[in-house]
């Protein structure tokens with residue numbers, strides 16, 4: 042089995058280093074191959090997703106991804122910006138199913154913006170469709186407005202679209218995930234305004250008939266944004282489109298107060314997957330050795346479970362992470378009075394020791 | 397001056413009754429004319445926005461709106477559903493500028509999901525563009541996918557679009573509002589993915605050059621959804637498109653914990669406006685006399701200030717509302733130990749008395 046390791050920009054290298062250490066101590070007989078991605082790949086090769094990186098990613102069974110992005114690339118033309126690498130990987134590998142757990146670890150409840158009773162024990166799973174919707178819909182661009190009140194004026198436009206099979210497959214993913222959890226799916230749409238999401242709602246409802254053992258609710262996206270704040274624990278699995286999922290998964294992650302702890306997986310139909318922390322490249326703290334590597338380490342665990350079929354190894358990582366939290370070790374982002382502040386490397390070493 | 401009063405469905409009638417009482421006691425020499433809207437208008441006239449209602453709304457200087465919607469209309473074809481009334485009013489009257497304050501009243505800080513120190517004194521203003529974007533963009537519909545990976549499959553689609561003058565005018569509204577506040581505008585976009593919002597960002601930046609005294613920041617919508625949770629007080633004025641504004645304004649409202657207190661205004665270029673509470677029609681408590689009328693009463697105050705040029709009367713309402721809160725009166729939604737629970741009518745009477 043081969044893992045493509047793409048550390049990327051900012052804190053990417055530091056946090057991926059720790060996840061690699063953890064994988065190595067598990068002695069899994071997997072081959073790790075490193076490649077350039079994001080802004081640093083643009084600097085070296087003139088493109089954020091070089092041919093060689095894409096080739097490796099396609100061949101590999103899984104991709105362990107750090108983070109991409111830095112202010113210094115903001116002025117580049119869009120096609121050369123670091124985030125195009127991640128969009129390119131999603132599109133080229135067909136990674137349509139994004140798993141974004143929002144979990145509040147017992148020891149970190151206090152780190153949330155929310156009152157502890159609202160988030161204690163929180164465990165929701167947001168499933169975001171990742172290769173369709175307005176992210177990739179054609180046509181898009183700039184033009185003179187062809188009609189409407191501002192006909193003739195300069196305008197920009199994008200196309201939101203979903204085809205039946207795209208909705209069906211992500212709905213199946215959500216219902217199947219719910220079966221392993223609390224058997225409740227909330228499908229988030231904007232059926233009261235958008236044709237695309239009326240269709241989404243219709244198709245998810247149809248697919249739901251095959252899962253009589255799973256409760257299906259529908260919620261408008263504006264209401265979902267509210268209910269996440271009001272009573273996050275009322276959700277189990279949330280399934281939604283690419284654009285709404287972008288917003289809601291980040292909102293939910295921030296509600297936990299410990300986004301530095303949250304992994305993510307993006308899978309295709311062959312269970313090939315890209316695994317990355319939910320947080321970004323944090324250029325402001327890059328190179329300082331203070332970033333939290335746990336989201337990346339937990340992403341490696343998800344990788345072992347989903348793409349490499351090694352659930353026992355995944356369990357070992359996850360319980361080691363709980364152990365180090367119980368030992369009171371904390372990186373700066375989750376530190377609080379009475380716990381011990383450690384750096385990136387020390388945290389990784391502690392996980393290795395706990396394994 | 398004429399005010400069109402459209403109570404609508406659910407708790408609409410009850411809460412609008414109280415706002416009308418408040419307007420009457422101010423003795424303003426305005427004429428109030430009532431009309432049907434929403435589901436009850438569909439029941440009576442076969443359309444949620446009957447001709448007569450639209451005509452009245454167009455003639456009036458301002459519209460005082462309650463709420464629309466009820467589960468029982470969910471099965472209707474989209475064009476007959478209650479919310480089409482509100483979309484129809486926005487479009488027909490050109491109400492492009494939606495003001496959604498998210499304010500945390502001192503006495504209600506505890507009602508928030510967030511820790512008190514994060515929301516105490518919160519006062520942000522979300523300005524949402526309300527007549528463009530994917531809400532109204534053509535073309536839209538269902539079809540066989542014309543291209544892409546699912547060519548030929550059934551699909552649904554919508555068009556996101558913004559023309560330069562649409563972005564310019566809402567940007568001016570935001571910068572001018574910021575001048576009366578803390579001189580900071582955060583423009584929320586998704587320029588890293590969407591053509592429409594790269595253009596949005598470019599045009600807002602250009603307009604911003606005319607407001608050297610206002611600080612302009614740009615933030616991606618996913619990040620904005622997070623920062624609202626993490627540090628809501630870091631915002632002053634937020635300006636964004638129709639779809640993102642729908643989500644973020646509701647998220648921000650819920651953060652305050654007292655959505656029953658939050659008014660809104662939707663204005664056109666002639667300062668004609670529609671004023672309504674930020675909350676919905678709450679069919680579950682309709683007719684019980686327990687709904688909070690304060691958001692509607694405060695919407696009437698916004699109406700006096702923005703559309704009827706009676707700022708002194710607006711001030712009187714707003715300070716009366718603060719008075720009743722200080723007296724310890726609370727409707728059920730904002731009640732807490734040690735305060736006195738009152739019904740809709742009693743709350744309205746108390747505001748009248750305080751005036």
Ligand SMILES: CC(C)[C@H](C(=O)O)[C@@H](O)C(=O)O
Pocket residue numbers: 124127128287588589618
């Ligand atoms: C970087 C950006 C294109 C990306 C997205 O919008 O999908 C990011 O926000 C994410 O959620 O992974």
Ligand SMILES: CC(C)[C@H](C(=O)O)[C@@H](O)C(=O)O
Pocket residue numbers: 233234263479482483642
């Ligand atoms: C009812 C619905 C069409 C409406 C919207 O999406 O604009 C509502 O959510 C709002 O924010 O006023």
